Amino acid sequence: MATAAPPQVGQLLREWRRRRRLSQLELSLRAETSSRHISFVETGRSRPSSVMVLRLAEELDIPLRMRNQLLLAAGHAPVYTESPLDSPRMVAVRRAVRQVLEGHEPYPAAVFDRAWNIVDSNASLALFTDKVAPELLKPPANALRVALHPDGLAPHIANLGQWRAHLMGRLRRQVAAGLEGALRELHDELAAYPCHEPEPDVEFPGPADIFVPLRLRHDGGELTFFSTVATFGTPLEVTTAELAIESFFPADAATAAALRSPAPPQ
Incomplete structure (x- = not known):
């Protein structure tokens, strides 16, 4: 039985942007990039760097756990550690x-x-x-x-x-x-x-x-x-x-x- 492909980073970012009720232009201005680049990232035409993923995640107020997921979806290593409280x-x-x-x-x-x-x-x-x-x-x-x-x-x-x-x-x-x-x-x-x-x-x-x-x-x-x-x-x-x-x-x-x-x- 075929399994669904994991969502791409562009799909995830687009979903978060819509949840935050921002246009591509508004997000691009906040992240100090172009709306064209945001569009290319969301459609999969451009692979964002880890720095860009984190910059967009910051402007979208995405929880740290989800930021790690975005990094993985973009082909980068997670940067936020997770430790048991008793460690x-x-x-x-x-x-x-x-x-x-x-x-x-x-x-x-x-x-x-x-x-x-x-x-x-x-x-x-x-x-x-x-x-x-x-x-x-x-x-x-x-x-x-x-x-x-x-x-x-x-x-x-x-x-x-x-x-x-x-x-x-x-x-x-x-x-x-x-x-x-x-x-x-x-x-x-x-x-x-x-x-x-x-x-x-x-x-x-x-x-x-x-x-x-x-x-x-x-x-x-x-x-x-x-x-x-x-x-x-x-x-x-x-x-x-x-x-x-x-x-x-x-x-x-x-x-x-x-x-x-x-x-x-x-």
Whole structure:
């Protein structure tokens, strides 16, 4: 049985350019080359140098993993290494991550990779994970599955429809930006989970809203959080570029007081 030929570098670059909604002229101006050369590269009439591939990838804001794929498709060697997080060369990265996680106590924080698998967390994340079925926490535990699965955190989220729409929107944007087949499968899985609350297509904030909150039922009341997401600012390594640290903060005084009490909520 014949197998499909791998895509050429021109095809890949054209797809990325269209995803970024740029014309050949716009891309050529940004990359300081001619639109004729862009056209020749995309149609396969010209083989770009490794420098040109990386220049175009930079202007198209292509993830490092995909830049390596572009280089291979153009007949060049990859330039961005990928190392396991527990490897010796990643000591500085692990230390930085732990510093952020531990410094965020007593509030929950977790680190996940490009597939939303949790790779590290602080002790306060137990506020969320203690409510989750143990089988969902077996490595590699997926943060979105943990949040939205019926046996996960979902039954304890007071605004499940709103929070689910927020998470699914983030995942859809990631799929659209990164051409990740595995994330498409994850999206389809999560979309099939039941949700008995309306999910807004567009977020319309109320008069006092400044972020999408996570409202967690607890002890007859609610704990309310908002989150921030941090990434490494100047990564030149694939694993590092794909790490994200999500940190949860109390959104009201009652939640802050509950988490800062000598015996924080479990």
